[in-house]
Amino acid sequence: MERKSWAFWPWRMIRALMAGVGRWIRPLLSRFERPLRAVPGMERRLEAEYAAVLQELEPTLKPYRDLPGFSRLPREGQSPEWVFQHLQTLAAREEARWRKGYASGAVYHGGPAHIEFLNRVYALFSQANPLHPDLWPSIARFEAEIVAMTARMLGAEEADEEIVGTVTSCGTESILLAMKAYRDWARETRGITQPEVVLPVTAHAAFEKAAHLFGLRLVYVPVDEDYRADVRAMARAITRRTIALVASAPSFPHGIIDPIHEIAQLAQSHGLGCHVDACLGGFVLPWAERLGYPVPPFDFRVRGVTSISVDPHKYGYAPKGVSVILYRGRQLRHYQYFAATDWPGGLYATPTLLGSRPGGLIAAAWAAMVTMGERGYLEATRAILEAAARIREGIRQIPELEILGDPLWVIAFTSKVIDIYRVLEQMGRRGWSLNALQHPPAVHLAVTLRHTQPGVVERFLRDLQESVAWVQAHPEERGDLAPVYGMAATLPFRGVVRDLLYRYLDLLYEL
Ligand SMILES: Cc1ncc(COP(=O)(O)O)c(C=O)c1O
Missing domain, CATH: 3.40.640.10 (Type I PLP-dependent aspartate aminotransferase-like (Major domain))
Structure with a gap:
């Protein structure tokens, strides 16, 4: 498939090389970044690689191209009713995921009454x-x-x-x-x-x-x-x-x-x-x-x-x-x-x-x-730590995974037998927004009050088991983003990784 061209030279070569060498050699290899990038045509080639990687992210980052947007000021202002309805449409599309606890960290409380109360307070002092x-x-x-x-x-x-x-x-x-x-x-x-x-x-x-x-x-x-x-x-x-x-x-x-x-x-x-x-x-x-x-x-x-x-x-x-x-x-x-x-x-x-x-x-x-008070924080912490304990226990039951260190509620896990980034990708397909870590490759979940809602811990563990099983059952599939994480984590040429990240930031500002 041509779209996956980034998976070939030079990444494939470099990844193969990286698999066989220890971390100690990376700083040495990094010395070759400048001369390598000075090779005629290399920068153009890299731009094409960046574009191919970012193309994978477009559907996630740019889902609203079908909705009305503004690349210049409207000649006449839109009515507040229209604007509000438009915003409601966007908010409604995004709400379910974080509200149902599919995110790591991100929204820490998220209870409707709490949010409503804070919004009212904000309105009182929005000009302050x-x-x-x-x-x-x-x-x-x-x-x-x-x-x-x-x-x-x-x-x-x-x-x-x-x-x-x-x-x-x-x-x-x-x-x-x-x-x-x-x-x-x-x-x-x-x-x-x-x-x-x-x-x-x-x-x-x-x-x-x-x-x-x-x-x-x-x-x-x-x-x-x-x-x-x-x-x-x-x-x-x-x-x-x-x-x-x-x-x-x-x-x-x-x-x-x-x-x-x-x-x-x-x-x-x-x-x-x-x-x-x-x-x-x-x-x-x-x-x-x-x-x-x-x-x-x-x-x-x-x-x-x-x-x-x-x-x-x-x-x-x-x-x-x-x-x-x-x-x-x-x-x-x-x-x-x-x-x-x-x-x-x-x-x-x-x-x-x-x-x-x-x-x-x-x-x-x-x-x-002031509304949470000591009691509120104590109870919230109790609920989070109890949910986190169940999650840790559930992860320990999955033989392919292992938890890094002995954490309380921010739980990082990796695998010695399967590509953890492919597990991350599978979790993403099931709606989860977890964090990808590197050095070593791992994934983490920061448990919040969202995960203390009934059924969320069970759903997380079920989806995690299924994701691990899927990755094991499909060893030939490389995934879309998993190789990018893998490459970004091991590539000795950090300037290339930085440039990719800058292109990613550029993409956020594209219409
Ligand atoms: C330990 C730690 N320090 C600093 C930060 C940065 O906080 P912020 O994203 O609010 O700038 C974070 C964010 O997650 C964090 O976890």
Whole structure:
């Protein structure tokens, strides 16, 4: 089939090569990327390969070409009734999948009454912008209370210093800000001009983005066989230029909590910052601990932890667009801030990366936290962890699969006998939107309240069993996307993979 031309040269050759070589050789092979791409006609060939891969994604990403759309402003505005109906059509098409619990993470609460309530709160403050605290002092107050409530949930009361923070737009922004704060702190107090951050390979990609934006050098360390950061490797990686160590509670890929106590101790003994990324776990682990689950210390009760990122818009059940960054002590927070003192537009200061910010989302996040309350979070966590336990047990019953590490509710699994990406693809055919992982190839499900609905766990496990059985029964079928995941995970030429991802982003903006 001509459409699958990307499966042939050069990928086939490279994949065959990769199958036979260890990971150690990839950095060596990567040296040949430039000369290889300089071969006449190669870039054109690559463009054709990218296009063929993206063509596979078109049906999923562009399902609305049959519906009316706008590539220019309508000459006369459409009626609000027409617009609303159009939007309802789109929303209705998309709703069933996430509502019925087919997604990993993504929608964390999703209960109709909860959503309806948050929407009403948003409507009250849809015009509010915390850039104008004189107009909306309420929003400033909500922000202060979100920070205070989150800090207290994460051990502020038992900390030796005041825990302060700010509200941000997402986990990524919280992480960016923490990294900027450490960079500026180290430059001013230590004179470090070429800062380094030591982190496990499983830390979120947002740290790489921070390095990209703020000129940091990341020093990655491996994880052990349980997928926990290797603390001894971290100790060895510390240099005169190190500004901070990073740990996850838990990590996005495998849902594993790093040995935070040891990492924080290490940071403290070297006078370094220690950032705990609790974007996923910040609103789960405190309640899991109260429920008696084995939760190692991870928050501000651990001396040496100097900042924590935590996301109300995940397991805090706020609408999307709200995260929190917390610091031990006011000094670090100051290194996050920005002020322009001589701008003709007036004195200007912002606490975070954004300028104007959506006050309605902050009000809704506050409302989510206050309506959930401790009891609400405790019960939600209980339900999620019980569903996750059943899912783990069910996966263990499938002999072809194995769970990575010993996770609580973000469950990654792989296979030694079948191509796990083909299982992912089969799950996709059955409606599931799971996450593909690499190094090692695996798939994960982040269990949310959506999966605690009756029948969802059973459906997941049934579909998983069927998917595994299908893959085993059809060894000759390569699948459509599975080889792409496989190729992207093993290809030594990361520039090619990056270019493919950029084309993917381009595609999202195509009409
Ligand atoms: C551990 C962890 N950190 C950071 C992030 C980034 O959060 P966001 O997508 O809100 O930017 C995520 C997102 O899933 C995460 O799981």
